Structures are given as C-alpha cells and as structure tokens.
Amino acid sequence: MIAWRLEVFEELGSTSDLCVARAKSGEAAGLAILALRQTAGRGSRGRAWVAPVGNLNLSVLFRPAIPAAQAGMFALLAGVAVAEALERFFAPPTMLKWPNDILLGGAKLAGILIDAAPNGTELDWLAAGIGVNLRTAPEIPGRSTTSLAAHGVDLAPRPMASAILDRLSAWHDASAESIRAAWLTRAHPIGTPIHIAGAQSGIFAGLSPAGELLLQTKTRIEPISTGDVLLGHA
Numbered sequence: 017m018i019a020w021r022l023e024v025f026e027e028l029g030s031t032s033d034l035c036v037a038r039a040k041s042g043e044a045a046g047l048a049i050l051a052l053r054q055t056a057g058r059g060s061r062g063r064a065w066v067a068p069v070g071n072l073n074l075s076v077l078f079r080p081a082i083p084a085a086q087a088g089m090f091a092l093l094a095g096v097a098v099a100e101a102l103e104r105f106f107a108p109p110t111m112l113k114w115p116n117d118i119l120l121g122g123a124k125l126a127g128i129l130i131d132a133a134p135n136g137t138e139l140d141w142l143a144a145g146i147g148v149n150l151r152t153a154p155e156i157p158g159r160s161t162t163s164l165a166a167h168g169v170d171l172a173p174r175p176m177a178s179a180i181l182d183r184l185s186a187w188h189d190a191s192a193e194s195i196r197a198a199w200l201t202r203a204h205p206i207g208t209p210i211h212i213a214g215a216q217s218g219i220f221a222g223l224s225p226a227g228e229l230l231l232q233t234k235t236r237i238e239p240i241s242t243g244d245v246l247l248g249h250a
Contacts, residue, residue, distance in 0.1 A: 022048045218238075
C-alpha cells in the first residue's frame with residue numbers, strides 16, 4: 017500500500033515534467049499531481065499528448081526497490097490499475113495493449129508514460145503519467161481514439177483520479193508474476209497478430225518475466241522491450 021499526497025493544479029504544462037522535477041529534487045514516493053488543464057503534455061515516443069479541459073492528466077511518483085531493468089513492469093501495473101478504476105464507472109470491459117494503452121472497442125481511451133532513473137542497478141525513482149479521455153478524444157494520426165463521454169459516461173477528473181490512486185495503491189506491493197497475470201487477463205489474447213511499427217510482424221506470445229512483449233515470428237520467440245505495437249499484421 018502507498019499513501020498518496022494529491023496536489024491539484026488548474027493548469028500545468030505537463031504533470032509528468034513536474035513530477036520528474038520533484039523526483040530529482042528528492043520528493044518522497046506517494047506524490048500525485050493532477051492538472052485540470054495541461055498545455056504541453058508528453059506521449060510515448062516523443063509524441064505530444066493533447067489534453068483538453070475535462071480529460072484526466074495525472075502523474076504519480078514511486079521509489080520502488082526493484083532492478084532498473086524491471087521499470088517496464090510499472091506500465092503494466094498502471095494499465096491494470098486504470099482499467100480496474102474505469103470499470104467502477106463503466107460496465108463494458110476495456111482491453112490493454114502492450115505496453116501502455118487502454119482500449120475501448122478497439123480505440124485508444126487512455127495511455128501511460130513512464131519516466132525513470134536508476135541508482136546503480138536499482139531504480140532511484142519512477143514517475144507514471146496517466147492520461148484518460150474522459151470528455152474528449154484527441155486525434156492521433158493513424159489511430160482510432162475514443163472517450164468516456166462518447167459512450168454516454170459523464171465523469172470528472174477528480175473522482176477518476178481518486179479511483180486510479182486507490183487501485184495503484186492496491187497493486188503497489190504485488191509481485192511481478194501477479195501483475196503479469198492480471199495484465200494478460202485484460203490484454204489482447206495470446207495468438208493475436210501484431211506488428212511492431214518499423215520492424216517485424218508476428219503473433220503475441222505473452223510476456224517475459226521482466227514484462228517484455230514476446231513476439232512469435234516464423235523462426236523464434238523474440239522479446240520486445242520497446243516499440244509501437246499495432247494489432248493485426250501490417
């Protein structure tokens with residue numbers, strides 16, 4: 017369990033940038049930053065993350081005593097926590113897409129951004145940025161997006177943040193095995209055709225002990241530690 021210290025801002029450039037700055041200055045684990053409006057959000061692989069008023073912009077700080085190589089496990093943990101939190105307010109099930117997307121009806125509803133810094137072989141700190149399309153679905157080139165409002169759900173950022181923090185706390189001390197198992201029950205099934213953008217295609221073969229995607233190609237199973245995953249062959 018972890019006790020959260022939630023700070024709410026009417027407007028920020030980026031909750032992740034502020035969370036990272038506070039981590040570097042020595043802030044203790046448990047900081048949570050919510051911005052009701054975000055003007056310079058960051059998405060994965062250097063993309064800008066558009067965050068209109070009414071959507072959720074939340075970043076949280078961990079200081080986990082785990083090997084730095086396991087930082088990716090926190091994207092899986094956060095995905096499970098966000099999915100569970102959403103389902104408190106919305107009945108249709110979400111689906112998790114490796115490593116950091118939450119889908120609804122095949123469209124992106126939420127995303128997770130991980131920033132981390134090592135201290136030797138272990139993590140010094142890890143910040144998880146979480147964006148959820150509550151009111152508006154920003155356009156992402158080549159991707160389908162959706163929002164809770166598009167499905168008839170009117171949910172404000174504060175209760176969504178509270179539900180996510182509750183589930184993050186519940187999962188905080190879970191084993192890597194438990195996190196992987198919970199993620200897999202909510203993910204695209206084993207055997208799903210997938211394509212790594214700019215790379216190879218294959219089928220989803222599960223997760224490695226470190227949370228890497230396992231890609232079954234024609235000749236072998238290859239662990240993928242980073243990449244833009246598309247469901248279905250290119």
